[in-house]
Amino acid sequence: MLETAPQLPLIEAADIAPIPEWALLQRQIFAVLDKAAIEFADRYTRADGTLIWRDRWPGMDGSDDPYEGFMNMPLFYALGGSEEVYRRSRTIWDGITWQWTEYGQIHREYDAYYDWMHHGESNLFFYFFGLADPSVPKDRQRARRFAGFYNGEDREALNWDAERKLIRSPITGSRGPRHxxxxxxxxxxxxxxxxxxxxxxxxxxxxxxxxxxxxxxxxxxxxxxxxxxERQSRGDVPLNLGATSLMTHAYAYTGDEKYRAWVLDYLAAWEDRTRKNNGILPDNVGLSGDVGQYNDGKWWGGYYGWRWPHGSFSLLEPLSIAGMNAALLTGEMRHLDLLRSQLDMLWGLRKTEAGQELVPNRHYDEGWRDYRHPHPMFGVYLWNASMDEEDAQRAERGWASDIFDTVNPAYSSYGQNTAGGHMGFNGNTAQWFRFMRGRDPGYPVALLTANLKTISEQIANYRRDENDPETMDHYRESMTIHMWQQLTPMIIEGLTQLTLGGPMHVYHGGLQLARFRYFDAIARRPGLPLGVAALVDGLTHDGATLTLVNTDASAAAEVVIQGGVFGEHDITSVTLGESAPLPTSGRWLTVRLAPGATARLTLRMQRFVRPPSYDTPWVRAADGPAPLLGRVE
Structure with missing residues (x-):
């Protein structure tokens, strides 16, 4: 048995103070989204969770897109959203999975075949269920089965070459490699x-x-x-490093060493290929393991590689995902070195134009081209994990103040990368980093205000008659596969960044890594209790500063603080206000907030000292039921 919340170290906070604006905005967003999530679901899905849409959808594209429109619902619940939002999210996941199975894209509850940019997007919905409730047997079994598609265990989906440590195609899934x-x-x-x-x-x-x-x-x-x-359907590509999240997700449920070992082996294989390629990550490796086997020996020109379709973004993202997963699994920051090396390599190729330092984004047969501002977000991911000043400097070099110094409210879910950054209504990673470095104290209010404005605009938009799913003209153009992403009100960037103390997950399949998560000790569920707001405004390698506010003037609340989203950090002491530090141990502590109380906490911690898991204070994830076994013929 795990220790239960009442047995955890307890801090009593009774100081009453004026409620800060950021706390009121957080609670307003929770209240608005609790209603808007259900209204949006009612408008675009049937009672069984299927979407009101076409009777046919061909090709291999598209199963990721409906998931993306609703994927933030379980994460919102894990932050403190309503039980009804979580229940509805489960119905919708099941409905989409069944519907796209009938269309033909999904097989055995997983994409039959597609690339890992799109697998990563659609998997986020599934990954967030682990944060919502790790005790669901179906999720646990799916996590094992889906991982089996990529570690050689599944006889139908032989995507993995264990000898050469490679995934056999850029296009893979539950039916195996698509050659x-x-x-x-x-x-x-x-x-x-x-x-x-x-x-x-x-x-x-x-x-x-x-x-x-x-x-x-x-x-x-x-x-x-x-x-x-001829050139792109066989062999491995760096984009496949997104599969490390699938394995880390399975590990967080089970603690099974085989998933951890797979992540480390696969990342090491790409490190070795990069060393042999003079320090440049090759973007295509043949089934033999040779770089450029089907591409005239060239290390560039692969699927989602250094040239097409997006350039360096499509390599740095999976390097970020894999490096952070390996660091999470081991506590060793050396696993971030492959990402660091490629950022440093591109920085070494920089040139100056009009006083601005630009780095190449694409490599053609003639060499590097398409010079752009270096995006800080990759350095921010590094720094968020390592807390290393050299990684902070990687985020800051070539900083474009006109782009990254103020909150960018121009969110988009599809078709517009925010200043070369994220999709999915997640465009302020650099701005969050600037706040954490002490350079924008007004950021929390500015971000939450922008989020609330966007949510209101989204609600007004999906309510328009022209966006009625029963009558709207969404049957002709293939772009309408993105309609749910474009219309969703589930904008939770501010809630995620500010309460958890970390940037939002990498959109194309990264797990949500941050300094804290929370549980309601009284309701025994994930997320902040009703009426409670949280702000992480300082991070160091061994500590953090956190403010909790009970905006309810009539009811007390009890918050369990967890070190790390996956319980990977131990909290070693806590200081309330100006009081003396209280020594603690373990990944959890409880704060009891009197009605209307504010608690300003300084926490000391040892980071990445525990294996990541979906444990809660009341449930040990690895103690779940054994998987069901089917017939073996």
Whole structure:
């Protein structure tokens, strides 16, 4: 048995103070989203969780997109949202999974085949269930089964080459590697990709530097498919490092060493390939393990590689995901070195234009091109894990003040990267970092105000008659697969950053890593108790400063503070206000807040000293029921 909340170290906070604006804004967002989440679900889904949409959807694209419109619901619950939002999220996940199985994209509750940018997006919904309730047998069994698609355990999905430590294709899933792609596979992509860079430099009559490629032209489409199958459908790509989250997720349920070992082995394989490639991460590796096996020996030109479709972003993101997962599993920051090396390599190639330092984003046959502002977010991910000043400097070098010094309210869920950064209504990682470095004390109010404004605009938008799912014209264009992402009100960037003390997860499949999470000790559920707000405003390698506010003037509250979202940190002492430090031990402590009370806490901690898990103060994740076993023929 785990220790229960009443047995944890207890801090009594009774000081009454004026309620700060940020606390009122947090509680307002909780209240608005508790209602808006259900209203949005009522408008766009049926009682069984299926979406009101087409009767047919071809190709391999699209199963990620409906998940994305609703994926923040269980994370919102884990932050302190209502039980009803969580219950509805489970119904919707089941409904989408069944519906896209019927369409043909999903097989055995998982994408039959697609790439790890899109697997990563859709998996977030599933990952967040672990934070909501680790005791659900279906989730636990799914976590094991899905991981089995990538570690060699599943006989139907032989994606993993254990000898060479590689994933056998950029396109993989529950049916195994997709070594030959068809015209039907890409059919719903074509009009979208018309406005993208050409995927190959030798397409007849196409400007290799332009942003127009007529995939909708059958002759051009045939040339593209031919090259995809010759050059990009076999072998490994760095994008596949997103699969490390799937393994880490399974480890957090089970504590099974095989999942941890897989993450470390796979990251080490890419480290070795990079060393052998003169320090540059290759973006394509053949089934033999050789770099450029199907690409004339070139280390560039792979699927989601240094050139197409997004350039360096598509390599730095999976490096961030894998490095942070390995650091979480081991407590060793050396696993962040591959990401560091590539950021340093690009910085070494920088040039100065109009007084601004720019780094290359793409590599063509002729060399590096497409110079841009370096985005701070990758350095922020490093610093959030390591608390190393050198990583902070990586975030700060080449800083574009006109882009990153103020809150960016121009959120988008699809089609607009925020200043080269995130999608999914998550565009202020750099601004959060600036706040944590003491340079923008007004950031919490500014961010929460921007979030609340966006939520209000989203609610007004999905309520419009033209967005009625029963009558709206969403049957012609393939872009309407993104309608739920575009209309969702579930904007939780401010709640996540400010309460947990960390940037939001990497959008394309990163786990949510931050300094704290919370539980309601009285209701025995995850998240902040009703009426309580939290603000982490200082982080160091061995501590943090946190303010808890009970905005309810009539009822007390009890908050369990956990060290790390996955319980990976031990809290060694806590100081309330100006009082003497109280020595503690373990990953949890309880704060009892009197009605209307504020608690200003300074916590000392040992970070990354515990294996990550979905444990709660009342449930040990690894003690869940054994998996059900089917027939073996």
């Amino acid at each position: 030959h792609q068809t015209a039907e596979d890409w059919s719903t992509h074509r009009e979208i990709l018309d406005n993208y860079l050409p995927p190959f430099e030798d397409l007849p009559g196409i400007d290799r530097y332009g942003m127009q490629t007529p995939w909708s032209d059958d002759a051009v489409y045939a040339e593209i498919l031919k090259r995809i199958n």
